Amino acid sequence: MKATAPQPPSAPVANGGKKNPTRIVIVDDHPLLRKGVGQLINNEKDLLVVGEAEDAAKALTAIETSKPDVALIDISLGGASGIELLKNIKARFPKLQVLVLSMHDESVYAHRALRAGASGYIMKQEATEKVLTALRKVLRGEVYLSDRLGARMLNTLVGGRSSTATSPIEALSDRELEVFSLIGQGHGTRPIAEKLHLSVKTIESHRAHIKEKLNLQTATELVHHAIQWVQSERVVGAEAAYSE
Amino acid sequence: MKATAPQPPSAPVANGGKKNPTRIVIVDDHPLLRKGVGQLINNEKDLLVVGEAEDAAKALTAIETSKPDVALIDISLGGASGIELLKNIKARFPKLQVLVLSMHDESVYAHRALRAGASGYIMKQEATEKVLTALRKVLRGEVYLSDRLGARMLNTLVGGRSSTATSPIEALSDRELEVFSLIGQGHGTRPIAEKLHLSVKTIESHRAHIKEKLNLQTATELVHHAIQWVQSERVVGAEAAYSE
DNA sequence: CAAAGCATCAGGGATTCCCCGCATCGCGGA
DNA sequence: TCCGCGATGCGGGGAATCCCTGATGCTTTG
Numbered sequence: 107m108k109a110t111a112p113q114p115p116s117a118p119v120a121n122g123g124k125k126n127p128t129r130i131v132i133v134d135d136h137p138l139l140r141k142g143v144g145q146l147i148n149n150e151k152d153l154l155v156v157g158e159a160e161d162a163a164k165a166l167t168a169i170e171t172s173k174p175d176v177a178l179i180d181i182s183l184g185g186a187s188g189i190e191l192l193k194n195i196k197a198r199f200p201k202l203q204v205l206v207l208s209m210h211d212e213s214v215y216a217h218r219a220l221r222a223g224a225s226g227y228i229m230k231q232e233a234t235e236k237v238l239t240a241l242r243k244v245l246r247g248e249v250y251l252s253d254r255l256g257a258r259m260l261n262t263l264v265g266g267r268s269s270t271a272t273s274p275i276e277a278l279s280d281r282e283l284e285v286f287s288l289i290g291q292g293h294g295t296r297p298i299a300e301k302l303h304l305s306v307k308t309i310e311s312h313r314a315h316i317k318e319k320l321n322l323q324t325a326t327e328l329v330h331h332a333i334q335w336v337q338s339e340r341v342v343g344a345e346a347a348y349s350e
Numbered sequence: 351m352k353a354t355a356p357q358p359p360s361a362p363v364a365n366g367g368k369k370n371p372t373r374i375v376i377v378d379d380h381p382l383l384r385k386g387v388g389q390l391i392n393n394e395k396d397l398l399v400v401g402e403a404e405d406a407a408k409a410l411t412a413i414e415t416s417k418p419d420v421a422l423i424d425i426s427l428g429g430a431s432g433i434e435l436l437k438n439i440k441a442r443f444p445k446l447q448v449l450v451l452s453m454h455d456e457s458v459y460a461h462r463a464l465r466a467g468a469s470g471y472i473m474k475q476e477a478t479e480k481v482l483t484a485l486r487k488v489l490r491g492e493v494y495l496s497d498r499l500g501a502r503m504l505n506t507l508v509g510g511r512s513s514t515a516t517s518p519i520e521a522l523s524d525r526e527l528e529v530f531s532l533i534g535q536g537h538g539t540r541p542i543a544e545k546l547h548l549s550v551k552t553i554e555s556h557r558a559h560i561k562e563k564l565n566l567q568t569a570t571e572l573v574h575h576a577i578q579w580v581q582s583e584r585v586v587g588a589e590a591a592y593s594e
Numbered sequence: 595c596a597a598a599g600c601a602t603c604a605g606g607g608a609t610t611c612c613c614c615g616c617a618t619c620g621c622g623g624a
Numbered sequence: 625t626c627c628g629c630g631a632t633g634c635g636g637g638g639a640a641t642c643c644c645t646g647a648t649g650c651t652t653t654g
Binding site for chain 3: 625626627628629630631632633634635636637638639640641642643644645646647648649650651652653654
Binding site: 523524525526548549550551552554555556559569 | 599600601602603604605610
């Protein structure tokens with residue numbers, strides 16, 4: 107329902123002749139937001155929006171035709187399909203830098219986005235200038251993360267340093283993973299203890315260890331991540347399954 | 351951290367002297383989006399943005415000082431308190447028209463928004479021009495609804511049985527839904543109480559009522575369902591873009 | 595107007611959370 | 625071999641929660 111490229115890819119642009127500007131493609135399903143970011147970016151002398159897209163398919167063609175230096179994409183294009191798109195982009199245009207925009211603070215997605223090849227992760231709540239900062243940082247080949255998020259992810263990596271960026275869930279022992287999975291299926295501490303014929307205290311102990319390994323602060327976070335994980339496992343199982 | 355009124359309320363405006371323009375206040379927690387909508391609106395000869403706000407509290411003061419004709423508010427303010435703000439606004443400024451912006455196609459929220467006194471409901475996925483259309487319609491005292499949403503709500507009202515098989519979630523009160531949504535976003539009882547400026551006891555009470563209405567036995571189940579629901583809501587919004 | 599529903603909060607016992615510590619077992623190294 | 629180390633299993637105890645039972649206004653509705 108919306109035009110893919112509001113400006114002709116390589117024509118002189120309305121925005122006062124820029125010389126060798128950084129070329130940017132925006133992917134977001136909210137026209138209003140595309141307009142906002144576009145406006146903001148085009149106000150900069152060295153940045154230029156050369157394409158827009160509202161979904162994954164259009165994003166790929168837009169990138170193909172406009173050959174941007176950076177893509178700014180919203181991963182909340184329906185949860186999974188956002189990360190999917192990101193992977194596709196990095197597969198077909200490995201040298202293209204990608205800055206990920208997101209609605210929420212969910213570090214779950216930040217982590218996955220980076221693993222999928224993003225160069226940065228920024229929230230929509232962020233001040234507008236930060237988006238420009240992030241854009242330029244990503245362009246220089248650096249990684250942009252909000253301070254808080256960055257700190258947390260750093261010590262996740264340091265704690266269980268594995269250069270191949272395996273998810274910290276790999277670090278869980280068998281028993282811990284079992285408990286984690288049960289939590290993700292919606293079971294409470296006591297039912298888990300009963301199901302495994304163990305003391306409630308033991309389950310509490312496992313939960314504590316899991317929290318530590320996954321760098322989680324509260325029980326609520328633990329449950330949230332567990333459910334998320336179980337969900338994503340279901341999806342993985344459908345395509346590239348049983349790899350253990 | 352953001353200016354409440356970018357332009358002096360009654361001074362000649364940068365945007366080419368408008369005469370008696372419609373005065374608009376924008377409430378949204380995404381600076382990028384405020385920028386986008388603001389830009390769009392100010393390009394119109396008869397419309398003028400006289401204030402912005404990023405949360406409920408600032409929204410009320412902004413409205414008080416800038417005396418707008420219409421308020422454009424995002425009900426998914428940080429995942430919460432959008433409907434609440436709407437009610438407050440209509441309580442204190444009954445004659446002010448309110449157009450509600452929303453991320454997704456959540457007909458749940460549309461229905462509630464209208465009941466709470468909104469004059470229109472429009473999705474962020476909508477084309478930019480539609481926002482202007484909606485704004486003008488609302489200004490004339492009419493109600494704006496997207497075609498699809500309008501149709502759906504009509505036959506919900508007419509035929510007692512709604513097409514969407516009324517999930518028990520419809521039975522939740524506004525406040526309860528708000529709490530439910532926050533739970534689904536991974537927040538614990540205390541953080542929710544703080545975010546809503548309420549007693550922990552009140553949140554506990556809401557949780558109890560939600561459990562009752564949704565027929566859930568334990569707190570764990572409640573959290574599980576809440577997360578599931580939030581997830582599914584996100585997906586609904588994404589599919590709306592493809593489904594036509 | 596009466597009845598019902600909503601939103602707010604309290605008290606108090608049952609559970610869970612979360613910080614400690616402790617024991618055993620097996621495995622890989624000094 | 626003996627030592628450390630992680631995995632597994634458990635406990636104490638205080639803080640926080642869950643989960644009952646009310647209770648009080650206020651609105652909506654019949």
